[in-house]
Amino acid sequence: MVVLAKGELEQIALPAVHKTAPPLANMPEVDLAVAGSGSDGRAAAGRAVAAACEEHGFFKVTGHRVPAELLARVENAAAAFFALSQRDKEAAMSAATPGSPFGYASKRIGNNGDLGWVEYLLLGVTASTGGPLSVPEGVVPSASLCSFRDLLNEYTVAVRRMTCQVLELMAEGLRMEDRDAFTRLVLHKESDSMLRVNHYPPRPELKLLQQQHGGGGRVTGFGEHTDPQIISVLRSNATSGLEIALRDGAWVSVPPDQTSFFVNVGDALQVLTNGRFRSVRHRVMVNSVRPRVSVIFFGGPAPRETLAPLRQLVGEGGRSRYREFTWREYKASAYRTKLAANRLGHFETT
Ligand code: GA4
Numbered sequence: 001m002v003v004l005a006k007g008e009l010e011q012i013a014l015p016a017v018h019k020t021a022p023p024l025a026n027m028p029e030v031d032l033a034v035a036g037s038g039s040d041g042r043a044a045a046g047r048a049v050a051a052a053c054e055e056h057g058f059f060k061v062t063g064h065r066v067p068a069e070l071l072a073r074v075e076n077a078a079a080a081f082f083a084l085s086q087r088d089k090e091a092a093m094s095a096a097t098p099g100s101p102f103g104y105a106s107k108r109i110g111n112n113g114d115l116g117w118v119e120y121l122l123l124g125v126t127a128s129t130g131g132p133l134s135v136p137e138g139v140v141p142s143a144s145l146c147s148f149r150d151l152l153n154e155y156t157v158a159v160r161r162m163t164c165q166v167l168e169l170m171a172e173g174l175r176m177e178d179r180d181a182f183t184r185l186v187l188h189k190e191s192d193s194m195l196r197v198n199h200y201p202p203r204p205e206l207k208l209l210q211q212q213h214g215g216g217g218r219v220t221g222f223g224e225h226t227d228p229q230i231i232s233v234l235r236s237n238a239t240s241g242l243e244i245a246l247r248d249g250a251w252v253s254v255p256p257d258q259t260s261f262f263v264n265v266g267d268a269l270q271v272l273t274n275g276r277f278r279s280v281r282h283r284v285m286v287n288s289v290r291p292r293v294s295v296i297f298f299g300g301p302a303p304r305e306t307l308a309p310l311r312q313l314v315g316e317g318g319r320s321r322y323r324e325f326t327w328r329e330y331k332a333s334a335y336r337t338k339l340a341a342n343r344l345g346h347f348e349t350t
Pocket of ligand 1: 109110111112114122193196225226227228298328334335336337338339
C-alpha cells in the first residue's frame, strides 16, 4: 500500500483544469505477424511504424508472439510482490546500491522532488545477446522473490527480442542502409537497458475528490515526461491510465490492451533520427477503482556510446539538430532534471 504524508496528495492531484482526456482516435498499430509474412508485409509494416513514430512517437504492437501465459505469470507475480508488506518491499530496496535508482520505491520519482501515486521496482538489465540477464541479485531477499527475478529475466529476454524486431522495422521504414543500426545499440553487451514494474493503487476516494475539484480533479500516477532511452516497450493489465500528448499538445488516453504492447520513441531515438521520430510525452493517471500494473522495458545504449543524428538521416548539406554526446553524459544530465523537463533542449544545435 502507498501511504501519503500530509500535503503530498495536493502535489500529486492535478489542478482542476485537467479534464478527462478523450481516447486516442485511430490507434497506430503494427502487426508483427504480418510484418513476418513476406517482403511486402514487411515493407508495409516498416512504413506504418515510421509513420507512427513521426506522427505520435507511439504505437501498439500486436502479433508479437510473446506468450500470453508469460504475460499472465509476470502480472500475477508483480501483483503478489506489491501485496507484500511495506517492510518486505523496502527490504528489497535496501539491497540496491545506495544512490542508484534501482530497487523498490514508492511515490518518489527520480532525485528532484517529483511525486506520483505509484510504487515500483526499477531494475537494470544487461544485454548479453539472448543469454541470461542480470536483474541485480541482491534486490530479491527471499526464495519466492528469486523466482520473481528469474521470471523478470525470462520476460526481458522475450521482450528484448521483440523490441529488436520493432527496431529493425523502424530502420526499414526509414530506408536506412544499415538495418541493424538501432538493434546493435540495444544488443551491445554494455547496453544500459532497464525494466520497470509499476503499481498504481486505485483511489476510491477519487470520486469525492472529483466532486470537490468541480469534476476535474484527478490524481497523477506518473507525471508527464519523455523517456530518455531509444525505445520503451510497455505492457499493462486491463486498467486504463496511460495518456500521450499529441503534436498540438492535446492529451489523449490510450485504451488499455493487455494482449498487446505499446512502444514509445525515446529521446535518444529522436536524436538519432535528427528529430524525424518524436520522443512522445506521456503520463499515467490513477484509476478510482482498479489497480494498474505495467511493466516497461527501456532499451538504452551503452554508457560510452556516442549519439548524434545518423548521417543518412541528416542528408547531404542538411542541418544536424543535435550536437554529439555520449549516453553517459545524457543520463547524468537527465537525472539532474525534473520529470517534466525538456531534456533534449540542452543538446540542440543553435
Ligand atoms: C523516465 C523513464 C524511466 O522510467 C526512467 C525514469 C527515471 C526514474 O524514474 O528514476 C527519471 C525519468 C525516467 C526521466 C528523468 C529523470 C530520470 C526520473 C527523472 C526525473 C527510469 C528513466 O530512465 O528516465
